Amino acid sequence: MLTPRAMLANAAVMPKVREAPVRPALNPTSLARYVDPMPILPIAHPIGTRPHPNDPSTRVPFYRIQMRESFTQLHRDLKPARQWGFDGVVPGPTFMTKSGEPYLVEWANALPDKHFLPLDHNLHGAEKGLPESRTVVHLHGAKVPPESDGYPENWYPPGRSATAFYPNAQDAAMLWYHDHAMGINRLNIFAGLAGAAIIHDEVEAALNLPSGKFEIPLVIWDRMFDPNGQLYYPVSANADAPWIPEFFGDVMMVNGKAWPYLEVEPRKYRFRVLNAANGRFFRFSFSDGRPFHQIGTDAGLLPAPVELKSVFMAPAERADLIVDFSTRAGKTVNLMSEYFDIMQFRVASSGTKDTSAMPSALRAVPKTPESEAVQNRMLPLIEWDNKVAEPMIMLLGGKRWMDPITEKPRLDTVEIWNLINPTDDAHPIHLHLVRFQILDRRRFDKFDFQMRHKLRFIGDAMAPEANEAGWKDTVRANPGVVTRIIVRFEGYTGRYVWHCHILEHEDNEMMRPYEVVSTTAASGPAVTGASAAIASGFTWCRAR
Ligand code: C2O
Numbered sequence: 065m066l067t068p069r070a071m072l073a074n075a076a077v078m079p080k081v082r083e084a085p086v087r088p089a090l091n092p093t094s095l096a097r098y099v100d101p102m103p104i105l106p107i108a109h110p111i112g113t114r115p116h117p118n119d120p121s122t123r124v125p126f127y128r129i130q131m132r133e134s135f136t137q138l139h140r141d142l143k144p145a146r147q148w149g150f151d152g153v154v155p156g157p158t159f160m161t162k163s164g165e166p167y168l169v170e171w172a173n174a175l176p177d178k179h180f181l182p183l184d185h186n187l188h189g190a191e192k193g194l195p196e197s198r199t200v201v202h203l204h205g206a207k208v209p210p211e212s213d214g215y216p217e218n219w220y221p222p223g224r225s226a227t228a229f230y231p232n233a234q235d236a237a238m239l240w241y242h243d244h245a246m247g248i249n250r251l252n253i254f255a256g257l258a259g260a261a262i263i264h265d266e267v268e269a270a271l272n273l274p275s276g277k278f279e280i281p282l283v284i285w286d287r288m289f290d291p292n293g294q295l296y297y298p299v300s301a302n303a304d305a306p307w308i309p310e311f312f313g314d315v316m317m318v319n320g321k322a323w324p325y326l327e328v329e330p331r332k333y334r335f336r337v338l339n340a341a342n343g344r345f346f347r348f349s350f351s352d353g354r355p356f357h358q359i360g361t362d363a364g365l366l367p368a369p370v371e372l373k374s375v376f377m378a379p380a381e382r383a384d385l386i387v388d389f390s391t392r393a394g395k396t397v398n399l400m401s402e403y404f405d406i407m408q409f410r411v412a413s414s415g416t417k418d419t420s421a422m423p424s425a426l427r428a429v430p431k432t433p434e435s436e437a438v439q440n441r442m443l444p445l446i447e448w449d450n451k452v453a454e455p456m457i458m459l460l461g462g463k464r465w466m467d468p469i470t471e472k473p474r475l476d477t478v479e480i481w482n483l484i485n486p487t488d489d490a491h492p493i494h495l496h497l498v499r500f501q502i503l504d505r506r507r508f509d510k511f512d513f514q515m516r517h518k519l520r521f522i523g524d525a526m527a528p529e530a531n532e533a534g535w536k537d538t539v540r541a542n543p544g545v546v547t548r549i550i551v552r553f554e555g556y557t558g559r560y561v562w563h564c565h566i567l568e569h570e571d572n573e574m575m576r577p578y579e580v581v582s583t584t585a586a587s588g589p590a591v592t593g594a595s596a597a598i599a600s601g602f603t604w605c606r607a608r
């Protein structure tokens with residue numbers, strides 16, 4: 065293993081320099097907006113039942129989903145584009161399930177042997193000689209046994225499949241499933257390997273929220289196209305090291321179509337919004353400045369609706385929104401993200417009667433008391449740059465994927481994780497298996513931290529925004545800020561991962577294994593102060 069100093073030396077000789085990627089010729093302004101209807105995502109259907117893995121006397125729904133290549137027109141004026149999708153559709157079919165009703169999915173890899181996007185063999189886990197089209201599926205937000213979680217190293221090649229068991233013993237929420245293969249998951253998800261999974265439950269059903277065709281998932285991402293209408297993933301200027309630090313596209317897509325429109329009735333809708341972009345953060349708002357309500361976060365309902373005029377979403381975050389079009393009958397309203405067009409809603413002049421409710425109270429979210437925490441982990445988020453200040457590698461806790469596991473929470477205990485971000489980027493940090501709450505965010509002096517290894521706060525701790533004060537599984541760790549989350553490690557023991565959900569970061573070491581250990585096992589050294597972590601190996605790094 066390389067020491068940090070050797071790493072840096074190595075970095076200096078490895079010319080992994082990023083330059084502005086060559087622009088593809090397709091100019092996104094040449095594509096007309098709002099000419100394609102927004103696809104309503106198909107629902108996944110079980111093909112039968114199978115014995116419950118832990119209780120063979122009962123049977124559970126069994127799905128078989130095949131990952132395969134397809135060609136689809138992503139805009140009226142584009143040729144069909146090559147994509148990789150679940151059951152050949154992008155985004156994949158939506159799982160609509162009920163809390164407490166477990167199910168099994170056989171995820172089959174039926175992809176072509178050759179990848180069509182630029183693999184970078186320098187990345188750990190993406191070495192030359194491995195099957196190019198390897199995949200493993202993770203259900204993001206699911207509380208599942210480790211063997212069903214889609215561990216990044218458990219990938220398999222075309223012709224193989226893996227069956228996952230989803231106990232579904234968790235609250236109503238919007239989850240999503242996507243590829244998680246080590247070192248290439250930014251490319252596999254970009255190719256289209258992602259889909260939504262919605263869990264409903266009784267508590268939610270009693271609220272009489274808009275449902276059926278008035279509850280619509282919106283899976284949003286940005287893409288780039290080449291002149292032939294094919295997906296274009298830019299590369300660095302170094303052909304031997306094509307990794308780029310972030311992907312930002314210029315074509316905005318909802319449910320797999322570029323700038324679509326949706327015909328709606330003048331009434332309330334429930335939109336289950338997922339930011340499934342590789343690296344882009346969105347700040348959604350409506351063209352007429354209309355307010356709307358957020359009723360849920362990543363992992364379930366908020367205590368009460370929060371009125372908003374815009375909602376900020378990092379990659380992998382979900383927002384459960386109620387939007388009322390009744391004041392806009394016969395007109396259009398566009399969804400925007402700052403200066404980007406996203407989609408258009410065409411409101412009919414009349415519609416069926418709206419009998420749905422917008423309750424003032426939704427679901428209690430009891431605060432996890434800080435006094436219950438048995439561990440307080442200091443976890444710096446690190447970027448190592450090359451000589452010209454371009455990011456080279458991203459690390460969590462100053463460690464690489466292959467370093468020994470340092471985060472070993474005990475089952476059924478509570479921990480506080482301090483995500484210390486001395487970089488210039490916001491990193492959406494996601495933990496598998498668990499849901500958590502945001503305690504607060506507090507600015508610190510980056511210079512003191514990097515040069516003198518001191519964590520010195522320069523502001524007051526700020527409580528999360530009202531629309532973040534629910535159950536989360538992904539949190540924005542803002543630059544120059546310590547973000548504290550409180551996590552109860554429930555469900556299963558075993559090995560999971562936590563990572564930045566900017567997929568380019570995740571693929572370049574910004575992902576670490578963690579292990580939930582039994583209540584009697586040792587949970588590793590208790591790190592209670594900043595100094596231990598600060599001394600733990602990123603002394604030589606320079607944040608951007
Ligand atoms: Cu969206 Cu590791 O997950």
Ligand code: CU
Pocket residue numbers: 202203204205494495496497
């Ligand atoms: Cu996940």
Ligand code: CU
Pocket residue numbers: 458489490491492564565566569570574
């Ligand atoms: Cu990141």
